[in-house]
Amino acid sequence: MYKIVLVEDELSLNNLLKNYLEKEGYNVVTFTKGQDALDYIEKYNDINVWILDIMLEDDITGYD
DSSP: EEEEEEEEHHHHHHHHHHHHHHHTTTTEEESSSSSHHHHHHHHHOOEEEEEEOOOSSSSSTTOO
């Protein structure tokens, strides 16, 4: 099963995308803060796809 990490700070869009991807059979891990996603990278390397919001509201953007 593919693992997708979704980083989206708008909670309703985060939930919508997560639900849709899970219905398609993907394992989805979500974050609303960029720093939390970066911390996750340091612990896990079994990620197949990242979906990033470029304009996050915290100090870290999708480009970072």
